[in-house]
Amino acid sequence: VSLDDYEIVIGLEVHAQLATQSKIFSWSSTAFGAEPNTQTDPVCLGLPGVLPVLNRGVVDAAVRLGLAVGSKIRQRCRFTRKHYFYPDLPKNIQISQFDEPICDGGTVKFRLHGEVRAVSLTRIHLEEDAGKNIHADATKSLVDYNRAGVPLCEIVSEPDLRSAEEAAEYVRALRTLVRYLGIGDGKHGGGLAPLRRERVAAETRDDRVRHQDRDQEHELVQERARRDRARGQAPGVRAGRRRSRRAGDTPLGRGARRDAVDALEGAGARLPLLPGAGPAARRRRRRGAGGAAQDLARAARDRFARYAGSVGLSPQDAGVLVSEREIAGYYDDAVAAGAPAKRAANWVINEVLAVAGDARRLGDADIPVPPAALAGLVKLVEDGTLSGKLAKDVFGKMWAERRTAADIVAKEGLVQVSDSGELEAACSKVIAAHPTEAANFKANPKLMGFFVGAVMKETGGKANPKAVNEILRKLLA
Amino acid sequence: MIAIDARGATAVAIADGVRAGKLRARDVAEQYLDRIARLDGALGCYLLIDAEGARRRADAVDAAYKAGRDPGALAGVPLGVKDIFCTRGVETTCASKILRGFVPPYESTVTARLAGAGAVMLGKLNMDEFAMGSSNENSAFKPVKNPWSHAHVPGGSSGGSAAAIAASLCAGAIGTDTGGSIRQPAALCGVVGMKPTYGRVSRYGVIAFASSLDHPGPFGRTVEDAAALLEAMAGADPHDSTSIPAPVGAYRAAARAGQRRPRAAQGHAPRRARRVLPARHGRRGRSGRARRAGRARTRGRADRQGVVAQHQVRDRDLLSDLHGGGFVEPGPLRRCPLRVPHAGRALAGGDVHEDARGRVRPEPKRRIMLGTYVLRAGYYEAYYGKALRARRKIADDFQAAFAGCDAIVTPTSPIPAFKFGEKTSDPLQMYLADVLTVGPDLAGIPALSQSCGFTKAGLPIGLQTIAPALGEEICFRVAGAYEARTKWHERLPPETAS
Numbered sequence: 024v025s026l027d028d029y030e031i032v033i034g035l036e037v038h039a040q041l042a043t044q045s046k047i048f049s050w051s052s053t054a055f056g057a058e059p060n061t062q063t064d065p066v067c068l069g070l071p072g073v074l075p076v077l078n079r080g081v082v083d084a085a086v087r088l089g090l091a092v093g094s095k096i097r098q099r100c101r102f103t104r105k106h107y108f109y110p111d112l113p114k115n116i117q118i119s120q121f122d123e124p125i126c127d128g129g130t131v132k133f134r135l136h137g138e139v140r141a142v143s144l145t146r147i148h149l150e151e152d153a154g155k156n157i158h159a160d161a162t163k164s165l166v167d168y169n170r171a172g173v174p175l176c177e178i179v180s181e182p183d184l185r186s187a188e189e190a191a192e193y194v195r196a197l198r199t200l201v202r203y204l205g206i207g208d209g210k211h212g213g214g215l216a217p218l219r220r221e222r223v224a225a226e227t228r229d230d231r232v233r234h235q236d237r238d239q240e241h242e243l244v245q246e247r248a249r250r251d252r253a254r255g256q257a258p259g260v261r262a263g264r265r266r267s268r269r270a271g272d273t274p275l276g277r278g279a280r281r282d283a284v285d286a287l288e289g290a291g292a293r294l295p296l297l298p299g300a301g302p303a304a305r306r307r308r309r310r311g312a313g314g315a316a317q318d319l320a321r322a323a324r325d326r327f328a329r330y331a332g333s334v335g336l337s338p339q340d341a342g343v344l345v346s347e348r349e350i351a352g353y354y355d356d357a358v359a360a361g362a363p364a365k366r367a368a369n370w371v372i373n374e375v376l377a378v379a380g381d382a383r384r385l386g387d388a389d390i391p392v393p394p395a396a397l398a399g400l401v402k403l404v405e406d407g408t409l410s411g412k413l414a415k416d417v418f419g420k421m422w423a424e425r426r427t428a429a430d431i432v433a434k435e436g437l438v439q440v441s442d443s444g445e446l447e448a449a450c451s452k453v454i455a456a457h458p459t460e461a462a463n464f465k466a467n468p469k470l471m472g473f474f475v476g477a478v479m480k481e482t483g484g485k486a487n488p489k490a491v492n493e494i495l496r497k498l499l500a
Numbered sequence: 501m502i503a504i505d506a507r508g509a510t511a512v513a514i515a516d517g518v519r520a521g522k523l524r525a526r527d528v529a530e531q532y533l534d535r536i537a538r539l540d541g542a543l544g545c546y547l548l549i550d551a552e553g554a555r556r557r558a559d560a561v562d563a564a565y566k567a568g569r570d571p572g573a574l575a576g577v578p579l580g581v582k583d584i585f586c587t588r589g590v591e592t593t594c595a596s597k598i599l600r601g602f603v604p605p606y607e608s609t610v611t612a613r614l615a616g617a618g619a620v621m622l623g624k625l626n627m628d629e630f631a632m633g634s635s636n637e638n639s640a641f642k643p644v645k646n647p648w649s650h651a652h653v654p655g656g657s658s659g660g661s662a663a664a665i666a667a668s669l670c671a672g673a674i675g676t677d678t679g680g681s682i683r684q685p686a687a688l689c690g691v692v693g694m695k696p697t698y699g700r701v702s703r704y705g706v707i708a709f710a711s712s713l714d715h716p717g718p719f720g721r722t723v724e725d726a727a728a729l730l731e732a733m734a735g736a737d738p739h740d741s742t743s744i745p746a747p748v749g750a751y752r753a754a755a756r757a758g759q760r761r762p763r764a765a766q767g768h769a770p771r772r773a774r775r776v777l778p779a780r781h782g783r784r785g786r787s788g789r790a791r792r793a794g795r796a797r798t799r800g801r802a803d804r805q806g807v808v809a810q811h812q813v814r815d816r817d818l819l820s821d822l823h824g825g826g827f828v829e830p831g832p833l834r835r836c837p838l839r840v841p842h843a844g845r846a847l848a849g850g851d852v853h854e855d856a857r858g859r860v861r862p863e864p865k866r867r868i869m870l871g872t873y874v875l876r877a878g879y880y881e882a883y884y885g886k887a888l889r890a891r892r893k894i895a896d897d898f899q900a901a902f903a904g905c906d907a908i909v910t911p912t913s914p915i916p917a918f919k920f921g922e923k924t925s926d927p928l929q930m931y932l933a934d935v936l937t938v939g940p941d942l943a944g945i946p947a948l949s950q951s952c953g954f955t956k957a958g959l960p961i962g963l964q965t966i967a968p969a970l971g972e973e974i975c976f977r978v979a980g981a982y983e984a985r986t987k988w989h990e991r992l993p994p995e996t997a998s
Contacts, residue, residue, distance in 0.1 A: 070606065071599065072704070074739060
């Protein structure tokens with residue numbers, strides 16, 4: 024059996040660090056890079072007698088993420104304890120969510136080779152990070168608890184991924200989402216954590232199963248059961264979803280530990296239910312103190328429906344736009360100033376947010392490129408005056424020098440060249456300079472990209488790519 | 501400057517004296533420290549005596565008074581603290597060898613508030629290991645003796661707190677109640693113990709036993725003492741998200757109002773008079789004495805006090821099943837003492853890899869095993885799920901009962917203090933000692949125990965007053981009224997009891 028006989032099936036659990044000022048259940052700072060063990064407190068160290076108090080910012084962030092990927096946000100979710108016994112887990116328990124996570128379902132969309140892929144999410148839940156073991160030398164291990172209690176959200180996907188490349192692209196899409204939502208910076212070490220665990224399953228095409236790893240086998244069984252169900256057949260094996268972390272890191276046998284975790288997860292002491300259990304908390308919630316997440320959810324949901332519905336944006340773009348009131352406000356102003364809705368959304372998401380860094384800056388009155396100025400630029404792109412590449416350069420100048428697009432275009436002669444005579448000359452020149460590629464073109468049409476790039480270079484980026492394509496095709500035919 | 505006789509002194513008398521400049525906190529502290537030095541060797545109430553710290557705290561109170569500042573509502577009150585409360589810089593062990601040497605770097609909310617009110621902590625009080633037990637025989641260090649008879653247990657788990665108040669080794673004390681751990685020892689030692697509404701007092705800094713059942717509360721010689729302590733302890737705490745944001749009542753005033761005008765009871769006059777029923781789950785034979793005593797003391801008086809007492813726990817089998825089965829406290833696993841947190845153990849100077857199992861006493865072990873069994877995958881619903889439903893039912897029953905009355909009066913314990921070793925061989929019998937106190941814990945409602953008489957052998961009998969959620973003032977008013985018309989609380993145990 025060769026590798027080609029296997030179909031790769033991957034589901035991922037990705038941890039994203041949420042960018043709150045303080046830890047998920049206590050007051051210590053979450054800032055990255057401090058001296059070891061300087062950002063701790065009795066709560067995150069799990070000293071006897073302490074109690075966790077949930078950071079509201081963490082809930083708000085998870086709700087934003089959930090809205091952006093179209094999850095169902097639970098009005099009531101709860102935390103449970105997971106018992107582990109590691110030196111970097113100061114409490115011997117990790118407070119996580121088990122049977123009632125904050126978000127269920129959702130879809131993450133991204134492009135792979137120009138094709139839109141959609142990966143379904145199982146859930147998004149909140150939990151706390153552990154500390155960090157530092158193995159100083161062969162005899163000494165040190166522990167830094169600065170990270171203990173840093174808020175994480177775990178994004179669990181369905182086993183929808185079919186290649187490593189696709190998995191990498193999926194993670195990239197998540198990182199983008201997390202950054203644009205302003206809930207995390209998605210950076211290694213201080214943001215989107217490296218994958219702690221991949222759930223990889225494989226299946227031989229002729230259904231022969233050869234596995235050593237029970238874990239993989241389990242996933243396989245599950246995957247097969249899922250497919251059986253999808254085909255409308257009774258599943259051959261009923262397999263419950265099971266999660267585990269840091270496989271092989273435990274002194275106990277896997278089976279033994281799994282039983283223990285099952286029981287403990289279900290039974291672990293609860294934090295007060297979210298936003299709180301009991302009559303007092305219900306009253307509080309009714310008064311609205313605990314309802315920030317719900318208010319946000321409602322306001323954002325209405326806006327989201329409008330963007331994804333009548334405006335016609337992709338759900339993902341709509342999610343980014345509604346994630347912060349400032350972004351949505353900026354976008355609405357730009358559209359009101361005449362920018363075409365879809366193009367404006369791309370510009371706000373891909374350019375404005377990227378340079379602004381913090382999404383909340385979009386609400387500033389003295390932002391270098393106000394919504395109306397962006398609208399002016401987008402209109403120039405829309406009517407063909409500027410190519411996409413040129414427009415990006417212009418945008419950079421607008422941001423740096425606080426000038427309008429029209430002003431920059433006029434003064435620097437950046438108007439896109441669509442004149443066919445001028446372009447034909449450039450194209451001929453390029454073809455003449457690359458006789459080998461021109462000869463190979465018929466056998467390999469992909470070389471078109473090479474030629475377009477060369478022409479763009481030749482014209483200083485001013486050429487209209489569409490026109491160049493047509494001319495090249497004609498000349499090379 | 502007058503001296504005070506520490507024996508039998510009340511916390512409010514001391515606080516009032518210090519605030520009026522008639523007493524010096526330092527003198528009071530010295531008197532109590534002297535008593536502890538003389539008497540505690542035989543009783544075993546204290547696990548740690550912080551004489552130096554007590555003197556420092558007392559001097560600070562005196563300095564505040566001299567400087568014209570308010571030294572606080574509990575100025576100079578010598579305080580005993582159950583060793584389950586974390587105290588900054590003072591070893592906190594939960595009476596377990598596992599935590600020996602653990603010096604918390606932080607202070608519990610309760611002890612911080614009491615210190616803020618001017619109370620002077622003398623030391624840390626003995627208890628059952630990790631608060632698991634009803635007799636104090638489970639302390640890993642030494643048992644506490646009942647001051648009324650050294651052959652008898654003081655009750656538990658807050659046995660050290662109750663015995664220290666009874667023997668005047670402190671004027672105020674604090675403990676925790678999970679299944680009766682404040683009220684049962686208060687009853688067995690003849691003092692006042694109060695378990696407030698769940699969330700009324702912050703649990704931050706209280707080493708957890710069963711998070712959803714733990715209630716910190718006060719002990720005092722009198723109802724007013726307990727009320728004054730609770731007034732200082734209670735209130736919302738940003739470190740405990742289960743703490744209740746409702747304003748703290750005027751508990752001391754309520755206790756005094758009860759003393760003065762029980763009938764008017766200020767808005768708590770009886771709506772309907774009913775026959776007083778003693779607790780119906782006292783079991784015939786085993787509990788006859790306490791039950792009769794409870795009935796004799798409560799019947800008739802309750803009418804005069806304007807209180808209707810009725811205890812109706814419809815499904816008492818559920819309760820006893822729960823308790824007998826040992827999963828009234830489904831908590832052991834939640835705070836499994838076999839797994840003392842790494843950081844805690846590191847602070848205690850222990851070896852992180854040390855096997856704790858050999859160092860835990862049989863009772864915690866038993867509960868850990870029971871808890872583990874109950875929560876095992878597959879048994880979860882059959883036991884724990886059922887227990888949760890029973891708990892809701894019990895809470896509903898209390899609520900229904902309170903529709904027809906203001907407070908419910910019962911004996912605190914089905915039996916008076918028993919002898920050391922009498923019940924250790926049969927854990928089930930031991931668990932039954934909590935049968936009358938566990939209901940209010942499950943329902944999270946306030947209940948107070950006070951002395952209501954003595955057995956022929958001279959052992960105290962406790963009377964329990966239960967009120968609806970956040971009805972602490974009702975408890976204090978009723979108990980204050982009863983106390984004002986009886987003299988049981990004035991009896992003191994012999995100083996040289998054997």
